[in-house]
Amino acid sequence: MSVIKTENLRKTYHQGDYEIHAVDDVSVEFEQGEFTAVVGPSGSGKTTLLNAIGGLDEPTSGKVIINNTDITQLKGNQLIDFRMNNIGFVFQAYNLIPVLTAKENVGFVMLLQGRPESERESRVEELLAAVGLGEIMNKRPNQMSGGQQQRVAVARALAPKPQFILADEPTANLDSVSTSNLLDIMARLNKEEGITFIFSTHDQRVIDRASRVITMEDGKIISDERKVQ
Amino acid sequence: MILRLARKNIWRNRRRTTITIMAIGFAVMSAVMMRSVNAGMEEKMLESIVKNNMGYIQIHLNGFWDEQTLDNGFYTDNEMISEIEEIPNILSIDKKLEAGTLSSFGNFTRGTFIMSYDQTKEIPKKITNNIIEGSFPESGNSEILMGNELADYLGVNVGDTLVFFGQGYQGATAAGLYSVSGLIDMHMPELNRVIAYMCMEDLQYYLSAPDLVTALVIDLKDPEILEETKNEISQIVGEEYEVMTWKQMSPELEQLMLTSQSKNWIMHFILYMVITFVMFGTILMATQERRYELGVLLAIGMKKWKTMLMIVTETIIISLIGVLVGIGLAAPVAYYFHYNPIVLKGEQADMMSDMGFEPVIPFSIDPGIALDHAMIVLVISLVLVIYPIMIVKKLKPVEAMKL
Ligand SMILES: Nc1ncnc2c1ncn2[C@@H]1O[C@H](COP(=O)(O)OP(=O)(O)O)[C@@H](O)[C@H]1O
Numbered sequence A: 001m002s003v004i005k006t007e008n009l010r011k012t013y014h015q016g017d018y019e020i021h022a023v024d025d026v027s028v029e030f031e032q033g034e035f036t037a038v039v040g041p042s043g044s045g046k047t048t049l050l051n052a053i054g055g056l057d058e059p060t061s062g063k064v065i066i067n068n069t070d071i072t073q074l075k076g077n078q079l080i081d082f083r084m085n086n087i088g089f090v091f092q093a094y095n096l097i098p099v100l101t102a103k104e105n106v107g108f109v110m111l112l113q114g115r116p117e118s119e120r121e122s123r124v125e126e127l128l129a130a131v132g133l134g135e136i137m138n139k140r141p142n143q144m145s146g147g148q149q150q151r152v153a154v155a156r157a158l159a160p161k162p163q164f165i166l167a168d169e170p171t172a173n174l175d176s177v178s179t180s181n182l183l184d185i186m187a188r189l190n191k192e193e194g195i196t197f198i199f200s201t202h203d204q205r206v207i208d209r210a211s212r213v214i215t216m217e218d219g220k221i222i223s224d225e226r227k228v229q
Numbered sequence B: 001m002i003l004r005l006a007r008k009n010i011w012r013n014r015r016r017t018t019i020t021i022m023a024i025g026f027a028v029m030s031a032v033m034m035r036s037v038n039a040g041m042e043e044k045m046l047e048s049i050v051k052n053n054m055g056y057i058q059i060h061l062n063g064f065w066d067e068q069t070l071d072n073g074f075y076t077d078n079e080m081i082s083e084i085e086e087i088p089n090i091l092s093i094d095k096k097l098e099a100g101t102l103s104s105f106g107n108f109t110r111g112t113f114i115m116s117y118d119q120t121k122e123i124p125k126k127i128t129n130n131i132i133e134g135s136f137p138e139s140g141n142s143e144i145l146m147g148n149e150l151a152d153y154l155g156v157n158v159g160d161t162l163v164f165f166g167q168g169y170q171g172a173t174a175a176g177l178y179s180v181s182g183l184i185d186m187h188m189p190e191l192n193r194v195i196a197y198m199c200m201e202d203l204q205y206y207l208s209a210p211d212l213v214t215a216l217v218i219d220l221k222d223p224e225i226l227e228e229t230k231n232e233i234s235q236i237v238g239e240e241y242e243v244m245t246w247k248q249m250s251p252e253l254e255q256l257m258l259t260s261q262s263k264n265w266i267m268h269f270i271l272y273m274v275i276t277f278v279m280f281g282t283i284l285m286a287t288q289e290r291r292y293e294l295g296v297l298l299a300i301g302m303k304k305w306k307t308m309l310m311i312v313t314e315t316i317i318i319s320l321i322g323v324l325v326g327i328g329l330a331a332p333v334a335y336y337f338h339y340n341p342i343v344l345k346g347e348q349a350d351m352m353s354d355m356g357f358e359p360v361i362p363f364s365i366d367p368g369i370a371l372d373h374a375m376i377v378l379v380i381s382l383v384l385v386i387y388p389i390m391i392v393k394k395l396k397p398v399e400a401m402k403l
């Protein structure tokens, strides 16, 4: 059964006189527990697709159906709540809140959800330990390396127990050690907790670890391969 | 939660917080200082004219103000005075007696306006500071102070004795010999040509009117409570007397104050325009710097209204701190210059002396000034916070987070 489904998804930008079809009539489904890499050259529409799936950006036309809800129909606060409760995001630029410590960043979404402090505390510590950052819980983003920040971002994305995580080029700014470190963590979470990952990447080493590889070009999906494990 | 996040934003972004606090603090400080100088000037205008010449309120016999003659004077009633003294806002009550007479020396005779001073009380600085030759009269010695131009006209020098003659109270003849102990320059030529000062008892004796006064001059603790105090006095003294405020007695002075105040308002308006731009610049900068961060907040699930509330909370906290800093900076300066007024020199000083003011600028330390301007700056910052709120309203996380 598919957890995420797009139907004829389209996002068109107008640049002066001509149109850019950043995402061009994409219909694709993702299954529970998949570990999918979206690849393709720069400008092929990976970011636009992930943002549309995550409800961060409004598509020009088409549907995004998550657990039988068409999120393109959700408005304002409804969409924000849906996003918060169902989708975790990891961005290329880490996107942590600079004034908060690792611990506070991870706990923040749960705070927004109004979870009690005891639950927050234990989950945050568990998650930071899981991404190997138990030691630096009280550091702020500018006191951490890129790899550490990105691991905090993953922990944050996981905190509200979302069904799936969207990660837009999560390793683009990381060195190879941090990259494989992060992928280990993501793969383990995928395997052990059944979390669905969709991530975009350029990086062959990242592509190699994926169970499914979707290739995009000019806003279209040109190939979609499932690896047999 | 919002408060906690706001506090963290403020505390952990020390550079930005410091800049904003400095901007607001500077704004409050300049506004308070400026108002403090102006208010100081106004207070001094009031003080030097009102206090030394006529008090904030005067009591006369009905009709005296329109026809200022000795026959419209009255005998003081100690019971009435002590009753008035019980009004909380009364600082002091002074008796005042003024009369026209003729002074004669050698072949010259001239109309003279004799004013009393109360020898039992401290003599106003206005008089002692303006003595240009000789000394202050010893009371009970038939000595007088004389306007310098009047003395010139009569050919009188310090130490000379001249004759006063004229009409005393209710048709009595008044005459006497008085020696000039000193000359006075009131910086007002019209006054210098006619004025002489004599102590109260001597003058009453000269006019054959022991205990007679033409006015009771009243000083107030708080000059702002003018009309109320006047009404209280009116009730005590009854129909027989007229009670007049300085505004009624000297509409020109009130006009001068109002003009000064309206000029100051224009200056303040300009200052506040500048302040508003400085503060807006700071807020603009801070908001641009935070677009990214705000985008993240929205992306991970913070609702827009909460984000706005967070910004408003931050702004209020920072503004309050800024206001306190501004007052903290302005207060010592204002205090210093209140007790060590700036002394003017040259033309400006002469101009002020000519108008009868001491050429110094004391700062006001009225705490109301700080409060007013703190409120204004707070209101400005609350208006300016609309800008970041609009930004949040329109913010699309995807765009805000683009690098
Ligand atoms: N806000 C935008 N305005 C105009 N064009 C855009 C905007 N965002 C993306 N694009 C265009 O859409 C296309 C796809 O962009 P993107 O999804 O970022 O690609 P990728 O993530 O694969 O590099 C590119 O041609 C890009 O220039």
Ligand SMILES: [Mg+2]
Pocket: A046, A047, A048, A168, A169
């Ligand atoms: Mg991209």
